[in-house]
Amino acid sequence: MSTETLGEKLRQIREQNELPLRKVSALLDIDVAILSKMERGERKLSKEVVLKLADIYKCNPEELLVLFLSEKIMYEIQDEDLGERALKVAEKKVKYLKANKTK
Amino acid sequence: MSTETLGEKLRQIREQNELPLRKVSALLDIDVAILSKMERGERKLSKEVVLKLADIYKCNPEELLVLFLSEKIMYEIQDEDLGERALKVAEKKVKYLKANKTK
DNA sequence: CTATTTTTGACACTTAATGTCAACAATATA
DNA sequence: TATATTGTTGACATTAAGTGTCAAAAATAG
Numbered sequence: 363m364s365t366e367t368l369g370e371k372l373r374q375i376r377e378q379n380e381l382p383l384r385k386v387s388a389l390l391d392i393d394v395a396i397l398s399k400m401e402r403g404e405r406k407l408s409k410e411v412v413l414k415l416a417d418i419y420k421c422n423p424e425e426l427l428v429l430f431l432s433e434k435i436m437y438e439i440q441d442e443d444l445g446e447r448a449l450k451v452a453e454k455k456v457k458y459l460k461a462n463k464t465k
Numbered sequence: 466m467s468t469e470t471l472g473e474k475l476r477q478i479r480e481q482n483e484l485p486l487r488k489v490s491a492l493l494d495i496d497v498a499i500l501s502k503m504e505r506g507e508r509k510l511s512k513e514v515v516l517k518l519a520d521i522y523k524c525n526p527e528e529l530l531v532l533f534l535s536e537k538i539m540y541e542i543q544d545e546d547l548g549e550r551a552l553k554v555a556e557k558k559v560k561y562l563k564a565n566k567t568k
Numbered sequence: 569c570t571a572t573t574t575t576t577g578a579c580a581c582t583t584a585a586t587g588t589c590a591a592c593a594a595t596a597t598a
Numbered sequence: 599t600a601t602a603t604t605g606t607t608g609a610c611a612t613t614a615a616g617t618g619t620c621a622a623a624a625a626t627a628g
Contacts, residue, residue, distance in 0.1 A: 363561050382573060393619065398574060406616075424547060431542055431551030436558055438537040444527060446559050448534030453552050455539055458466050460549075485604060496588065501605060509585075 368412070368429045373401040375419050389418050471515070471532045476504040478522045492521050 366374075376386060387397040390411060399405035412430050416423035435452075439445035469477075479489060490500040493514060502508040515533050519526035542548035 363557055365561070384573070392617095394573085395575075395577095395620080396618070398576090402575085404576095424550075427545075428547050428550045428554055431545060431547060432554035432558065434541040435538050435551060435555040438541055439534055439555075439559070441562075442530075442534060444531050444534060446556065446563070447527075447531045448538060449552055449556050449559065451531055451535040452538040452542075453549065453556075454466055455535065456542070456549050456552065458468070459544075487604070497604090498589085498606075498608095499587070501607090505606085507607095 367403055368407060368426065368433055369401045369403045371426070371429065372407075372415055375415075375421060376401075379419055381418075386415070386418060390414055470506055471510060471529065471536055472504045472506045474529070474532065475510075475518055478518075478524060479504075482522055484521075489518070489521060493517050 376383075383394045383397050383401075387394045390397065392411070396405055400407050400411065407430060409427070409430065412426050413423055416426050435449070439448060442448070479486075486497050486500050486504075490497045493500065495514070499508055503510050503514065510533060512530070512533065515529050516526055519529050538552070542551060545551070
């Protein structure tokens with residue numbers, strides 16, 4: 363499985379598109395330093411930035427968003443022994459909510 | 466399925482043990498107001514408090530901890546459409562980490 | 569060597585989380 | 599009803615976390 367972080371993936375995509383941080387950060391309207399840190403995991407990415415980047419790079423936003431969310435989840439459970447059990451409970455809750463969404 | 470929050474569950478357990486907030490908060494060494502708010506979901510619970518409460522009420526800490534973690538997870542994915550997919554990715558990551566823990 | 573790109577760290581600013589307190593409301597009991 | 603106990607609410611201060619800005623330094627490319 364891929365152990366690549368979202369930041370690493372975004373950097374890879376940016377390099378494939380041969381875009382310097384400077385240009386992308388201008389499009390995002392954020393400082394170069396922040397984007398650099400985001401790609402290296404030193405600063406947190408926000409949903410908004412992820413979506414804008416998907417737009418800039420013309421790539422599938424869902425894939426990036428899923429990675430983004432999964433990293434937030436991983437951050438919460440860290441190295442907890444009960445992490446897996448908690449994930450299963452959360453899954454049940456999500457399914458339950460989805461089933462009762464229209465109610 | 467149970468839609469009971471951790472706070473609600475803790476309140477229920479406390480009432481079953483017939484302990485007033487005052488006594489429990491003294492044991493926890495936190496303000497009564499905070500505990501009151503924690504039980505009603507107005508303040509976040511911490512892992513430490515959850516474990517101390519399990520000890521005070523002599524109940525299974527794992528069950529409470531799983532609920533605690535699952536609520537943190539749910540908070541992260543909120544009402545995201547991709548929440549379920551993200552959970553599955555997170556599960557894979559946890560399994561991967563567990564498999565390579567000793568490495 | 570020079571220009572461009574990227575990284576690093578200091579700093580200020582903003583927002584979220586946490587603790588403390590006292591007044592108030594609700595409930596139980598004499 | 600009066601009193602004591604328990605629980606709730608909101609204001610306030612403090613602390614920690616997250617964010618943005620900038621400039622100097624390091625790395626890389628031409």
